[in-house]
Amino acid sequence: MNRTEQLAKITLNLSEWQKLYYKHQQEYIRRRLEAIKNLHEKKTRKEVMEIVGCVEQTLISWIDIYLEKGLAGLVAPIRHQKPQKLNPEQKEQLKTMLLKQKPIDYGIDRYIWTGKIIEEVIKTRWNLELKDSRIYQILDSLGLSHQKAHRDYENANPEAQKEFVSTIKKLQELQPQDKLIFYDEFAVYDRPSLYYGWAEKNTKPEVPSNEKRQRQKLNGMLSVDAVSGEVYLQLQPQSKAEDVAAYLADLCQDSLQENCTKIDIVLDNNSTHKQKMKGLFHDYLVAREIDDKIEVNFLHSPAYSPDFNLAEYEIHLLRLQKLHHLPSTVTIEQIQLALEDVKYLMNPEQIFRTLEHIFRLPI
Known part of the structure; x- marks a missing residue:
């Protein structure tokens, strides 16, 4: 029996494949997984080679590993047997x-x-x-x-989290003229960011910073479309209720130009997202004469549950891709320039997978 026939007799465990794909970030491991998945989807070897960017012999070696050891074999790291050079x-x-x-x-x-x-x-x-x-x-x-330190929120309400996930799943059933938006804020300074760094295991790296020097700051307001992955970003000196309201009014006005007539906006429970902001937001829509042209519904994510907000993942990517590798002498103007053309940080498939990750978070 040839390789193609052997593959046809195997049923791909998509759940296991998805878990392994999320767990292993290395590009060479993900290419192996993507290759096998595409073969199971009846693509030809030539098509798979073009998709993942490999030669035929490499693809055959991956198939052999999969046939012998399954998905677990594909994610086994490459071990180099070369002698160590550092004494x-x-x-x-x-x-x-x-x-x-x-x-x-x-x-x-x-x-x-x-x-x-x-x-x-x-x-x-x-x-x-x-x-x-x-x-x-x-x-x-x-x-x-x-590694980087993270907060463990003990005050989260599991029932509220379940209800939130259920609501988001229903809202995903969008009409062509509808949008589902996740919103959040972040701050950037002309100071060293709390980046990932090397540290002893079970400790966290320290970032030296001269806090006596006066710092410049910008407030980022970021929304992400939960279908297309399109990012709507503004940087402002302040992020008070009136600033958030004006930003969301800008978002709605731009969405109208794309023939959108309904937006569901997910917010966290920050004090600037409460009734005062919503009242100011309505006033801005009235002033722009668009209050009767677009329907806007606000939904709050569960308290103490930042991992349930898609915008948090976008902001994390934004810092990794645009901010963490800037020169050490970066100015606030350079930061503003680095962020001015941000449009997409994840493609639609990555957005979908991130939402699926959120839906599977332990509650």
Whole structure:
């Protein structure tokens, strides 16, 4: 029996595939998973090779792994058997470097240690060439992990979370002229951001910051379309109730130009999102003479449940993609310039998958 016949006899476990795809962020593992999924969807090998960008021999090797070991075999990490080039003393120096210093200390205008930057500094310090995949293995052996602290909200109401998920699922059944929007706010400063960094396992990295210096700040207001993934972003000096109301009125006016006649807007429970803001928002619609042209419904996400707001995921991506790798001497004007053309951070499929993740959050 050839490979194609063997594949045809296997039923792809989509639930397991989805979990593994979310769990493993490495591109080479995701390409393997996508290849097998596309083969199960009756695409030809040639089509799959074009989709994932591989040659036939590579695809055949993935098929063989899948046939022998299943999906678990596809996500097994690549282990390099090459001898280690860093001696024990150099490894300890590398660990100290990542914990105590920053790339800027080595003439690189960044605060974040990425694999490529570590690779560059190792080459400069010890005249050794290591691939970033090997570097990550060494860091794991040194007890380091790439992490950021997060809050654990103990006051969340499980029943409110269940009801919210149920409501969002119903609202997903949209008419062509309807929109489902998630909204949230964030702040940016001309100061080091709380980025991911290397730290001892079960600890968190510290970011040096001179808090006596006067800081400049901008408030970001971000909405994301829960179907298309389109982002609507404004940066303002303030984010009071009147600022939020004006932003949402702008959003509605622009949506009208796209022939949208109904918007459901998901907000969190910030004090600037309550009755005062909604009253001002209605006044803005009346002043623009569009209050009778578009229907707007507000829905509040459950209290103490930031993970249930799609906009939170967008803001996280925004910081990763646009802010975390800016020069260490960045100004507020440069930040504003970096964010001015943001339109999409996730495509529709990624939006759908993120919502599915939200629906499966433990309650």
